Amino acid sequence: MEGGQSNWSNDQVASSETIVSGEQDFDEDELKMLLAWLCTAWLHRSMHMTERIRDNVLTGPQWVSELLHGHSDRVYEAFRMEGHVFLNLCGLLKSRGWLADSRYVRVDEQVAMFLLMICHKNSNRALCERFQRSGETVSKYFAAVLKAVLKLAKEIIVPPSFDVVLEEIRIDPKFNRYFKGCVGAIDGTHIHATVPEHMQPRFRGRKGTTTQNVLCKYYAVDSGYASSPGFLTPFKGERYHIPEFRRSGGPTTAKELFNHRHSSLRNIIERSFAALKNRFFVLRQMPPFKFEKQTHIVIACCAIHNYIIEQDRMDKCLSIYGDPDYVCEPTEHGTDDVVTTEEGTEMNIIRKRIANKMARDNHMPEIP
Template identity: 90%
Template sequence: MEGDQSSWSNDQVASSETILSGEQDFDEDKLNILLVWLSTAWLHRSMHRTELIRDSVLTGPEWVSELLHGHSDRVYEAFRMERHVFLNLCGLLKSRGWLADSRYVRVDEQVAIFLLMICHKNSNRAICERFQRSGETVSKYFGAVLKAVLELAKEIIVPPSFDVVPEEIRIEPKFNRYFNGCIGAMDGTHIHATVPECMQTRFRGKYYAVDSGYASSPGFLTPFKGERYHIPEFRRSGGPTTAKELFNHRHSSLRNIIERSFAALKNRFFVLRHMPPFKFEKQTQIVIACCAIHNYIIEQDRMDKHLSMYGDPDYVCEAIEQGTDDIVTTEEGNEMNIIRKRIANKMARDNHMPEIP
C-alpha cells in the first residue's frame, strides 16, 4: 500500500513539473481569458451584494399602528375617513367573515392597502414601499378587500323607496309644492330596464330630475332647453325672469344635490378621476366599492369633512351641460313635457309671472 501511494504521488509531481517546465503545450491565451473572467466575476459579486430591498425600519403593520395611535388628521388624510370609521369598517369586514388576518398581514393593514390605492394617486410600487411588501402581496390583498367590500355593497347600496318623498323635497317649500312626484335626482348614464306590468303602478307619476343630457322620456324630467339653467349663471346675471327660467332654476337647485354627491365621491376617491388600467370588469367593481364605502361613511359619521363641505346647499358645482335635442316624438315623452309645463306654469302663477302658452 505504501509503495502504491508513493508511486501515485511521484506521477503527480512529475506531471506538474512537466507542465511548469513547458514540456507540454499549454494555451496561455486561454489562461489569460480564464483569469480575466474570474476577476470580473469577483468584481461583480463584490459590487452587487444580495440584500433586501424592503429594508425600512417602519414596516407596514408598524406604520398602520403609528397612524391609528397618532393625530386624527393623519388618519383622515390617509384613509379619507375618521379613525373610528376605519376601525368599524375593519371590524365589520372581519366579523362577517369577508376578511381574515393572514399569517403575516392583519385585516387593518389589508384595508389600509386598499384605501391608499383608491384614495390617492399611488402606484403599486409606491404601496409596496409604504408597506414594505412585494407587488404580489399588495395585489393579492387589494383584490381580497375589493371582494369583501363588494359583499358590503350588496347590503349598503339600495334603491330609494318609490313611496317616500325625499326629505330635501318634503321640508323645502320651494320644492314640495311643485316636485312632489320627484323621487330623486340623476346624473351620468342611465341603463334601460323593462318593468313588469304587475309593478308598473308604483312607478306611475314618479320621475327623476335629470339634466339636459337625457332625452325627455317617461320618468325623466328635463329642464327647458335654450334657457339659463345652472345656478352660477343666475348668480352672475340676476334671477329668473320667465316661467321657463324659474322652472330651470328650481330644477337645477333640486339637482344640485346629486352633483354635490358626485363631487364628494370623486374628491374622496382619487381613483374615480384617474382609473388605473385594470381589466374593465375590475374597474366597474372599484366604482361600486367606492360607492359602498362612501355610503358606509355616511352611516357612521354624519359630520364627515367631505359631507360637510359638499352637503352645504350653497356649495355649487360647475356642471358641463351635455345637451340633446328637445324634440319629442313619442306620446310618453310628450307626457313628461306636459308635466314640466304644468309645473312651470304653477310656479309662474305663484310668482306673478306670465305663464307658458
C-alpha cells in the same frame, strides 16, 4: 466583501492556484480564457449580494397602529375617513368573512393599502415602501379588498324607494308643492379611465341612462338626457344653472322659474359627485388597470362613500359639499330634447303643469 457572501472558500482559491501553477495541461490561450471567465464569475457574484431592501424600522402594522393612535387629522388625511369609521369598516369586512387576517398581514393593513391607493393614487412601489411589503403582496391584498368591497356594494348601493318623498322635498316649501313625484336626481360625471382603443368610441360624449317605466314617479335629470319615461328634464334654450341666475338676476318667466327650481333640486347630486371625486383621487386619474378592474374600482369608491355617509354624518368632506348654497360648475353635455314616445310626451305635460303652478303662485304669466 463586507456585508456579502461573495468571498470564495479556500478550496476554490486552491483549485484556481493549481490551474494557474501549471499542474493542468493548458496552453496559453486556454489559460487566458479560463482566467477571464474566473474574473467575470467573481465580479458577477460580488455584485449580487443578499441584502434586505425593506429595512425601515416602522413596518406597515406599526405605521397603521401609530396612525390610529395619533392625531385624528392624520387618519383622515390618510384614509379620507375618521378612525372609528375605518375600524368599523375593517370589522364589517372581517365579520362577514369577506376578509381575514393572514399569517403576516392583518385586515386593517390590507384595507389601509387599498385606501391609500384609491384616495391618493399611490403607486405599487410607493405602497411597497410605506408598508415594507413586496409588490406581489401589495397587489394580492389590493385585489382581495376590492373583491370584498364589491360584495359590500351589493348591500349599500340601492335605489331609493318610490313610496317615500325625499326629505329635501318634504321640508322645503320651494319643492314640496311641485316635486312630490320626484324620487331622486340623476346626473353624469366624467371619470378618467384608460380604455382600449377599440372600445373608446362608445364612451365619447355619452351619459349612462336607465330605462324605467314609472307612472307619476320620476327622476330630475339635466338636459344631457332626452325626455323619456320617468325622466323630468328642464326646458331647453332657457337659463338653467344657478350661477347664470346669480350673475344676471332671478327668473323672469315660468320656464326660467321651473328651471331655477329644478336646478336647485338637482344641486344635491352635483354636490354628491363633487364630494365623491374629492375623496377618491383615483376617480380623477385612474391607473392603467384592465378596464373591468377600473369599473370595479369606481363601484368600490361609491360603496365606501355610502358607508361613510351612514357611519359619520359630520364627515369633513360631506360638510364642505353638503351646504345647499355650494354650487358646482356645470359639466353636462346637452342633447336634443327629442320626444319619441307617448310616455315622453306625458313627461313634457307634467313639466308644463308644474311650471304653470309655479307661475300662478309667483304671479307670472303661464305657459300657453
